[in-house]
Amino acid sequence: AQKVTQAQTEISVVEKEDVTLDCVYETRDTTYYLFWYKQPPSGELVFLIRRNSFDEQNEISGRYSWNFQKSTSSFNFTITASQVVDSAVYFCALSEGGGNYQLIWGAGTKLIIKP
Amino acid sequence: SAVISQKPSRDICQRGTSLTIQCQVDSQVTMMFWYRQQPGQSLTLIATANQGSEATYESGFVIDKFPISRPNLTFSTLTVSNMSPEDSSIYLCSARGGGRTDTQYFGPGTRLTVL
Numbered sequence A: 001a002q003k004v005t006q007a008q009t010e011i012s013v014v015e016k017e018d019v020t021l022d023c024v025y026e027t028r029d030t031t032y033y034l035f036w037y038k039q040p041p042s043g044e045l046v047f048l049i050r051r052n053s054f055d056e057q058n059e060i061s062g063r064y065s066w067n068f069q070k071s072t073s074s075f076n077f078t079i080t081a082s083q084v085v086d087s088a089v090y091f092c093a094l095s096e097g098g099g100n101y102q103l104i105w106g107a108g109t110k111l112i113i114k115p
Numbered sequence B: 001s002a003v004i005s006q007k008p009s010r011d012i013c014q015r016g017t018s019l020t021i022q023c024q025v026d027s028q029v030t031m032m033f034w035y036r037q038q039p040g041q042s043l044t045l046i047a048t049a050n051q052g053s054e055a056t057y058e059s060g061f062v063i064d065k066f067p068i069s070r071p072n073l074t075f076s077t078l079t080v081s082n083m084s085p086e087d088s089s090i091y092l093c094s095a096r097g098g099g100r101t102d103t104q105y106f107g108p109g110t111r112l113t114v115l
Helices: none
Strands: A003-005 A010-014 A019-021 A024-026 A032-039 A046-052 A059-061 A064-069 A074-079 A088-096 A103-105 A109-114 B004-007 B010-013 B019-025 B031-037 B044-049 B068-072 B075-080 B089-096 B110-114
Touching (some): A003 A088, A003 A103, A024 A074, A046 A064, A046 A074, A074 A088, B004 B089, B019 B089
Parallel strands (some): B010 B110
Antiparallel strands (some): A019 A074, A032 A046, A059 A064, A088 A109, B031 B044, B031 B089, B089 B110
8 A cells, every 4th residue: 555654743943954854655666756745824735846766866956855765765855954934834745657646645744944 | 837726716605505616727737636635634635537527536525515527628627515614625726747757736725614
């Protein structure tokens, strides 16, 4: 069965601190896709990144970086030098390559950045 | 990436009434989805909106309660019928293209409050 676990319900840090959001997934497929979305208080879901199971290279985009490790079935997200605007709920999701492309969602991590 | 708009952005409705939410995509897409997000929760897939045929509903969701239309490749509607306070949620529309690696993009959501 497929499953995505975001064990951190809420994280609170002071601005400029680095913060890592954890994501652990379960799947039997060898081909799958992992995603991170951001949901600010406005409610809209903003796509951040997609990773396929064959590409374990870490990725950096500005202050954001992602660490994909198949050995531990994890796809963690780090924000460097956090800012108040980073405050949001962050969701990790899994899509299997088998055909229906539905997203399996984690519970989300609420990130609070204090000024 | 697809740009998705939803109408209305929010509404307050009386128990027993129905509300139709519209979702418009700026380009033709293969797949459209409807989600519900209850307060403080993750996303739950209601159904996949199929162009030219009946929607595919997930367990726990039925057509009589959540009728869906998809008359073309850029537009879909979700109706929440005979509403009760338990239907108070954010309803999100999403869309993806047809490729295996395509990403699901989301509309801004509709915040529904049922009194």
